[in-house]
Amino acid sequence: MNNGQFLNKKVIYGALLFGILGLLSLGIFRSVRADEKGTASLSFGPAQGTFAVGSTFNISLYLDTGGQLINAVEAYISFPSDKLQVVSPTAAAKSFIDIWASEPKYSNREGTISFQGGVHNPGINTSQGVVSAITFRVKSSGSAAVKILDTSHVFLADGQATDILTRRQDGLYFLALPAPEGPAVASPTHPNNDKWYPSDTVSFRWEALPDTDGVSYMLDENPVAEPDNVSEGKKVAVSYEKVPDGAHYFHIKRMRNGAWGGVTHFAVKIDHSPPAAFDIQVSPGIKSTNKNPLFSFATTDEKSGINHYELKIISLGSSRGAADTKSVERSETPFFIEVQSPYSEQLNFGNYEIVARAFDYAGNFQEAIKKVAIVRPFMEVIGDKGLVFAGVYTIAWTYVSIALVILFGFLLYSLKIVWGWHRKIEKQFEAGDMLQHHPDEAMLQIKKQEEETQYPA
Structure with missing residues (x-):
């Protein structure tokens, strides 16, 4: 091969390699562009x-x-x-x-x-x-x-x-709320406009100015209402009792030199009702061998809404072998912890009381209780010790082996008996078929079987 042919081949291979790399880079570029543009x-x-x-x-x-x-x-x-x-x-x-x-x-x-x-x-x-x-x-x-x-x-x-x-x-x-144009107002009982409170008794105070002729105020559910022009005197505080749940607004204006001024609006939010009653769902069930049960719960709150859930698991102890709530004593009660539904925690064998609380934004709570039993399975394999039945009776591996050998021998003997019965029935069917088609030969076979039965070799 001369040098010219060698160079031509190098050029051709280089062009092919360059083309392949170009196509790959173009494909990558297009895929990147597609990703960029695809949203x-x-x-x-x-x-x-x-x-x-x-x-x-x-x-x-x-x-x-x-x-x-x-x-x-x-x-x-x-x-x-x-x-x-x-x-x-x-x-x-x-x-x-x-x-x-x-x-x-x-x-x-x-x-x-x-x-x-x-x-x-x-x-x-x-x-x-x-x-x-x-x-x-x-x-x-x-x-x-x-x-x-x-x-x-x-x-x-x-x-x-x-x-x-x-x-x-x-x-x-x-x-x-609109910027205050009247007296500066505060509430000792419900100081934060955006917070829900459980108390249905509401108090308001406002600044006392020396040149005030009187004030007019009202409490309703309209955020921008205006009190009437009837003076309530020179009061500096007022209280309302048994205010219904919900958002309410206090409005006040003052008279100065015979003319009414602008209005100040103050919001209060009341929710003294607990969330709706609910139940705790336990999976796979309230009595189970599963040490990691799953607890699910949910509820609603009409006014302030659900803020969070808390849960505690109270150990009621355990009886030997299986859980029995009548034969155990309640143990020390732990603290509540904040959780989200569903919640799971590993438990030992025994009896438990699950207490879940749903809190609304006003601090009211609804409580649900469910008793759960984590029981031992009928049979457990315990390392090198052997088999444990009902959590009480332990059988060592030596005795387990002996029992398996005996069981295996019994199974073999049972198979032998069953096989013998099967063969006997087959022979009876064969004899019946021969009686129909070859009666003389069948009678000879039957006599032979009877003799073998009476006089075994």
């Missing part, structure tokens, strides 16, 4: 803010298609209906949606909003496209999370309805 996101703007009770505010639902062409959007949104109320679900002039599958829907009772729409071919590629604008009215103070639910979708314009929505950014908004 879409929905978000709110603004994503947070502080707004006064009684006011309205606007937020927009934005779409980022991640560099892809999309042609349809389904957005499902939830909001706290006790704090927010939808005034207007969409501003069509600002939305890129030009085909509504159904008109935007909302429910101020359920706290839900839904949008289903699309765009004409070839679709839309946007980094901040407005799906819709939403106007909320603030009903009460606190914090409100407006969430994009995981049932939402963004579909590619690929003819296959490929869902590329992978990111959802919720909105969190803080809702406050």
Whole structure:
């Protein structure tokens, strides 16, 4: 082979190698680009803010298609209906949606909003496209999370309805009472506007100013109500008893030089009722050989909601062999620990009392109790000691071996007897067949069997 041919082959091999590497790098590049472009996101703007009770505010639902062409959007949104109320679900002039599958829907009772729409071919590629604008009215103070639910979708314009929505950014908004325009108010019994309290007796105090002609106040469930113009005198405190559960608002204004001033609003939240009664579910059961039972529990609270659960496991001791709650003494009670449902803990054999408590945000709790027995299995293998039956009787491996040999011999003897019976029945069937077809030969065989039976060799 001359040098020219050798060089030509090197060039050809180098070109092939270069081409293969190029194709691989192109494939990697394309896969990276696909990963980069293969996601879409929905978000709110603004994503947070502080707004006064009684006011309205606007937020927009934005779409980022991640560099892809999309042609349809389904957005499902939830909001706290006790704090927010939808005034207007969409501003069509600002939305890129030009085909509504159904008109935007909302429910101020359920706290839900839904949008289903699309765009004409070839679709839309946007980094901040407005799906819709939403106007909320603030009903009460606190914090409100407006969430994009995981049932939402963004579909590619690929003819296959490929869902590329992978990111959802919720909105969190803080809702406050209007700035005080009247006397400064405080509550010794319910000092924090945003906290729930179990006491249904509420006290209020306000500043005493020398030029005050009188004050007018009221307590109701309207966050921005205004007291009437009837003076209650120059009081500086008032108390209310047996106030119902729920959010209430104290309103006060003062008269100065014959004219009424602005109003101050003060919120109090009362919940003196415990959560709803509940039961503890035990898996696999309240009596089991499983040392790791699973405890499940859940309940609701109508006003303030469930804050957390606490649980303690009280050992009632154990009787020998099996659990018997009548024959054991209660042991020392441990502390409650905060847990989440479902909860599991390894227990020894014995009897236990499971106590679960559900706490609401006001500190009220509901208690559930369940008795559980962890019993020994009928038979256990204990290392080199042998077999333990019912947790009481131990049989050493030596005796277990002897028992197995005896059992094996008994089984062999039983098989021999069964086999003998089987052969006898077969011969009887054969004799019956021969009687039908060869009676003389059958009679000779029967006589021979009888002789063998009477006079064995």
